[in-house]
Amino acid sequence: MTDAIRREILIPQPQEQVWQAIADSESLAEWMFPNDFEPRIGHQFTFHVPPNPKVNFEGLVVECEVLECSPPELLSFSWSAGGPVQDTRVTFQLVPASEGTRILFEHTGFDLSHPFGEHAFKGAGAGWTNMLKQLTSVVADRAAGR
Amino acid sequence: MMLETADREQDVFGAISHPARRRMLDLLVEGDRSVKGIAGHFEMSRPAVSQHLRILLDAGLVSEKRQGRERHYRLVPEQLAPVREWIAHYEQFWDDRLQRLQQHLSKKGQK
Numbered sequence: 001m002t003d004a005i006r007r008e009i010l011i012p013q014p015q016e017q018v019w020q021a022i023a024d025s026e027s028l029a030e031w032m033f034p035n036d037f038e039p040r041i042g043h044q045f046t047f048h049v050p051p052n053p054k055v056n057f058e059g060l061v062v063e064c065e066v067l068e069c070s071p072p073e074l075l076s077f078s079w080s081a082g083g084p085v086q087d088t089r090v091t092f093q094l095v096p097a098s099e100g101t102r103i104l105f106e107h108t109g110f111d112l113s114h115p116f117g118e119h120a121f122k123g124a125g126a127g128w129t130n131m132l133k134q135l136t137s138v139v140a141d142r143a144a145g146r
Numbered sequence: 147m148m149l150e151t152a153d154r155e156q157d158v159f160g161a162i163s164h165p166a167r168r169r170m171l172d173l174l175v176e177g178d179r180s181v182k183g184i185a186g187h188f189e190m191s192r193p194a195v196s197q198h199l200r201i202l203l204d205a206g207l208v209s210e211k212r213q214g215r216e217r218h219y220r221l222v223p224e225q226l227a228p229v230r231e232w233i234a235h236y237e238q239f240w241d242d243r244l245q246r247l248q249q250h251l252s253k254k255g256q257k
Binding site: 007021 | 240251254
């Protein structure tokens with residue numbers, strides 16, 4: 001059992017290049033969402049997850065604050081999307097490897113006591129679970145270039 | 147019926163929201179234990195331990211069996227399914243994003 005998401009991926013590009021992709025507003029917009037990120041501790045920014053009327057998803061604003069920023073090794077920001085996902089923490093750690101760069105990704109701090117709280121199964125099935133499902137399809141749509 | 151499901155899930159999430167109860171589940175992963183065997187790992191009083199176990203029991207995360215004068219507890223891991231599913235949504239989200247990061251980088255590399 002865990003309340004954290006951890007991933008480890010190996011990317012063939014050098015550390016500096018990977019850092020550019022995760023600590024730059026324009027690059028982040030390309031693989032995450034539109035944002036006003038700046039690479040300095042204490043900077044508050046938002047990700048705008050775009051709406052998708054097709055799946056009845058109204059869009060989502062994720063409030064963030066840079067918590068750690070040590071180029072080209074460590075980037076960490078808070079991630080608040082409301083409900084049970086308040087003040088969670090997203091961390092990217094970049095470790096140089098002989099074949100490129102290892103990215104140690106972590107998303108921690110989910111409030112497990114509250115995931116189906118206010119959002120849950122209220123109204124016309126507009127629960128958090130549902131919203132995440134929709135979010136996933138929005139993401140898939142975008143990935144498919146639609 | 148939908149609401150019942152939500153209530154049950156609420157119980158499970160509530161049950162694992164306390165660090166002591168998560169620790170109790172960790173202990174039970176290793177094998178069944180008596181209240182005494184569990185209480186030995188905690189600073190808190192025996193009644194407090196029993197109260198935490200009660201919450202785990204109500205959520206269906208553990209089962210209880212009397213052996214002589216002692217109660218033994220066993221983990222019911224299947225009951226953690228809602229938690230796994232909830233986390234899985236987020237894993238899917240990040241898996242997708244990290245894949246996009248890889249694509250973004252390989253595209254840059256070609257320039």
